[in-house]
Amino acid sequence: MRILVLPILIATARLCMASDLSGGWIAQVSSFGDPQYSRATLRSDGAKLAGSWNEWKLEGDVSGERLEFSLHQPDGKLVGKLTGKIQSAEISGDGMLEQRAREGRREMQPVTWKMTRASKEPTGGPKTWDFEPKEFQHNYSAAIAPVLRIFPGDTVRTWTLDSGGLDSRRERRSAGGNPQTGPFYIEGALPGDTLAVKLNKVRPNRDTARSGSRINTRIVTPAYAIAAKYSERFDSEWKLDLAQGVATLSNPTERMKNYSVPILPMIGCLATAPASHQSFRSVDLGPFGGNMDYNWMGEGATLYLPVYQPGALFFLGDGHAAMGDGELTGAALETSLDVEFTVDLVRGFSTAYPRVENHDYLMSMGIAGSLADALQAATSQLADWMKSDYKLNDSEVALLLGTAIKYDIAEMVDPQYNVVAKVPKSALSGFK
Numbered sequence: 001m002r003i004l005v006l007p008i009l010i011a012t013a014r015l016c017m018a019s020d021l022s023g024g025w026i027a028q029v030s031s032f033g034d035p036q037y038s039r040a041t042l043r044s045d046g047a048k049l050a051g052s053w054n055e056w057k058l059e060g061d062v063s064g065e066r067l068e069f070s071l072h073q074p075d076g077k078l079v080g081k082l083t084g085k086i087q088s089a090e091i092s093g094d095g096m097l098e099q100r101a102r103e104g105r106r107e108m109q110p111v112t113w114k115m116t117r118a119s120k121e122p123t124g125g126p127k128t129w130d131f132e133p134k135e136f137q138h139n140y141s142a143a144i145a146p147v148l149r150i151f152p153g154d155t156v157r158t159w160t161l162d163s164g165g166l167d168s169r170r171e172r173r174s175a176g177g178n179p180q181t182g183p184f185y186i187e188g189a190l191p192g193d194t195l196a197v198k199l200n201k202v203r204p205n206r207d208t209a210r211s212g213s214r215i216n217t218r219i220v221t222p223a224y225a226i227a228a229k230y231s232e233r234f235d236s237e238w239k240l241d242l243a244q245g246v247a248t249l250s251n252p253t254e255r256m257k258n259y260s261v262p263i264l265p266m267i268g269c270l271a272t273a274p275a276s277h278q279s280f281r282s283v284d285l286g287p288f289g290g291n292m293d294y295n296w297m298g299e300g301a302t303l304y305l306p307v308y309q310p311g312a313l314f315f316l317g318d319g320h321a322a323m324g325d326g327e328l329t330g331a332a333l334e335t336s337l338d339v340e341f342t343v344d345l346v347r348g349f350s351t352a353y354p355r356v357e358n359h360d361y362l363m364s365m366g367i368a369g370s371l372a373d374a375l376q377a378a379t380s381q382l383a384d385w386m387k388s389d390y391k392l393n394d395s396e397v398a399l400l401l402g403t404a405i406k407y408d409i410a411e412m413v414d415p416q417y418n419v420v421a422k423v424p425k426s427a428l429s430g431f432k
Contacts, residue, residue, distance in 0.1 A: 038054045053071050191310070247322055295410070
């Protein structure tokens, strides 16, 4: 009796397996180089298989644990033929897929591939997470395991150390060098997407800060740097009056005793994991974000970061109570922060460099090895933003930016320069 039942159970399981293919999947294709990712949707009807693979149409057949399908462009052109085997929650196999070859041509190439189920958003809507960091990172890398997996729409309440590794009680929790909280894995994020991070709360969680007291030599002439006579005993510790919103020196000189600055908290480092197997130090910056040190990355701002890895892998750290443009002394009013942020995804669109938006401005960053290159990158990206979102032609963009653009120098003292080109939203009010 048992011998007869077993084949029936196996056959039934295989039929169920085939019928369970319907739904969302993440497809990963490998040939030479890094894997490429796509979103796929499958619909199985008995032995027939249909669906989509990004913008391509998918059609094929299922037979037990085996399946084969073809991929076609919307105009009907064949771009792939793949075969595979169904194994629990994964499908994998090989085949031929059109890919970019030398000199920009596209041609069929052999590939291996696999598909895994896309994560389903939990019922009940977006969640709010309270995350208590235990370890801190000093690199931006996809090799670092995520500390928390969240979905688009979710909110995280957490905190950061200061750049020297001190917490809200001024206790050392990490080595210095901009220790990072995270990374946070955003379910459904794929390379080619953009991660949107809304900064709901950015607040100092202690009443002290420290800053540099010497101008970085990259910013002044060699003659000035050589002639400068800095005081060896100058005290650059600050008191933060959080109720009044002002910072004053803890032990000021006679001439500085009445000097105060408004507290305008901001986060120096916000990043996604960089592309491929790259790893950057937490003091570095690039297209992935990182140590951008832009003093408008504070409460109410939304930062847009390119996604290079599945899950995006979002890092944050390097809190400041206030900072002038460019972080002139190499250290702003460094302090620890309480932070609340909400994540979202712009699927299928990737920015070239980070972008920022707040109530008043749209801002594009340009990060490069020289101020000139950074300025050109920032201007070009802002112009592309106007063309894609406001459907302006190049002449209209030139007129708009020629009359309304503004520039900030965000970062001058770290490995790369960061220039921000921005346009006031008031100048865009007449455009849809």
